[in-house]
Amino acid sequence: MDPPSLASLSLTHVHYNPHDRFSYLCAWLALVPQGLCVVYATLMWSSREVEICLMFAGQMACEALNWALKRWIKEERPRQMYGKGYGMPSSHAQFVSFFSLYLTLFLLFRHAPHPTQTHTPTTYAQRLGLSVLALASAAAVAFSRIYLTYHTNKQVLVGCAAGAAFAVVWFGFTTLLRRSGWVHWGLDHPLARVFRLRDLVIEEDLLDAGWARWEDKRRKRSVNGKKKT
Template sequence: MEDPPLASLSLTHVHYNPADRISYLCAWLALVPQGLCVVYATLIWSNREIEIFLMFAGQMACEALNWVLKRYIKEDRPREMHGKGYGMPSSHAQFVSFFSVTLTLFLLFRHVPHPTETHTPFTFGGRFLLSLIAIACAGAVASSRIYLSYHTNKQVLVGCAAGAIFAFVWFGFTTYLRRAGWIEWALETWILRILRVRDLVVQEDLVDSGWARWEDRRKRQASFRVQGKKSK
């Protein structure tokens, strides 16, 4: 008996023109959502920040919304597309739009880091510039879907709009949870206490997280070495 033909894992199988460098770049841009999911998982595991939990939950809810919209609208992809499934709205565009807009809202309206003895956090201008970069990168990912003929202009624009609108809705919802005390209540539950979930990133710069403790330890170790040399 002959072996059955091999199949391609469609999750990361992206068609592009190997003779076109822009097409090759767009194929890599198509992997950005998967990369962001790895970033989410890494930050959640390493930092245990409730804000990152909330953002990831909103990201998954946005994906669920895209799944529903595609099966409700039932608009086909462009004819040049070799893949399967509906194309309205673009899931890539909706994913990166939600991420960039949510990150922008957090950096500009919720994140108020305080300077410490060892670190000066980004100014508002720096956070604004970072937000612009995030939005520009999202635009590049969304545009790549048109260039690769995976979606029409309209499908990408609707995806961007759906992601941005849902980002504002989710940000408003999480703002309500904070002001109503639900986040503080959740952080006191036994399961989040066991998982050591915390809420520091709103007022503490991630770059400075743990740095003061590290600097203090280095100073103590240096002091011990100096004292050891003097005792000899």
């Protein structure tokens, strides 16, 4: 009997021209959404910050919107591309547009870190530079979808517009949740207490998390070591 034909798991299966170095780079850029999902999971588990959880919830809602739009519009991918599924709008472009714009809105309008004795937080100019870098990276990922012929120009532009629009809507929604007290109410819920959810990143850099306690512990160890000698 002939062995059964095997299927390909297309989650990270990217077509590119092996003789084109820029095409190879674009193939790696196509993995950015998967990488960002790993970043989301890592930060949510390690920091337990509710802001990151809210951002990830918006990211998943944006993906659901893309799934619905593709099946409503039903526009095929470019003919020279052998990829499966509909192409309008580009899910990659929509994903990175939401991520980069929501991050920009957070850094410029919500994040206000305070200095501590052991840490100087990022300035507004530094946060602006980080925002520009995030937006430029999103543009590179979006362009890679055109270069690899997975999408047309219009499909990528619509994906960017949908992701950006949803980022603004979701940022406004989370702002409303905060101002109305729903976020604080949720953090006081017993389930949130079990998972140790917190809301510190608004006023505190992630880099500062636990640093003051570590510096205090390090100074005490140094003083104890000198006493012994």
